[in-house]
Amino acid sequence: MNIAIIPARGGSKRIPRKNIKDFHGKPLIAYSIEAAKRSGCFEKIIVSTDDKEIADIAIQYGAEVPFLRPDVISDDYATTIDVINHAIRTCQNQGMHFDKVCCIYATAPFLLPEYIQQGLAALQNKEVNYSFSATSFPFPIQRAIKLNSNNQVTMFQPEHLNTRSQDLEEAYHDAGQFYWGKTSAFLAFSPFFASHSVAVVLPRKRVQDIDTLEDWDNAETLYRLLNN
Secondary structure, three states, rough: OOOEEEEOOOOOOOOOOOHHEEEEEEEEEHHHHHHHHOOOOOOOEEEEEEEEHHHHHEEEEEEEEEOOOOOOOOOOOOHHHHHHHHHHHHHOOOOOOOOOEEEEOOOOOOOOOHHHHHHHHHOOOOOOEEEEEEEEEOOHHHOOOEEEEOOOEEEEOOHHHHHHHOOOOEEEEEEEEEEEEHHHOOOOOOOOOOOOEEEEEEOHHHOOOOOOHHHHHHHHHHHHHHOO
């Protein structure tokens, strides 16, 4: 049995009520629930939240909320793996048994069911504990710059000042959409970014962090363009 766990706390600071804020006609969390349902990968789709309103909306869109998350893992310092570990143990205590878990973020309106399916397929390799969404950086990270308090510039890697872009190794980053994992790996707090993980590489046009109001505006514009 496979389950999806969607973390969705109520206390978002930079975008208040972000997880249920209207995004092109639906609460943002609805897109994650619907992608999970359409993937056909899960026997249960569970939302981990500390918020009654979020719970009600999640149930309305087809998820289950078999428990409310305690305050101790609902603040700004709780990590994703803390939340997933708690959800797994709580579900197990309620008699649920499952081999694989997929953490899907509530802020992933660009997630497609086929990406979830690809992540599950990657876990068939016994050497793989996790698979997660990733995408490439649009600019060589080796030529990144930093600014001091006076906006003066220095390079992070000055040895690449004159290196041609095409000669630099391509770099990737977490796309922030999903993390598939074996239940045992989550319970052992194994790190996501290690040799036992495989990346499902997404096109950059389907990746957008939604942490600030500017991010939100960018996401709405991108969604409109992709679905026009």
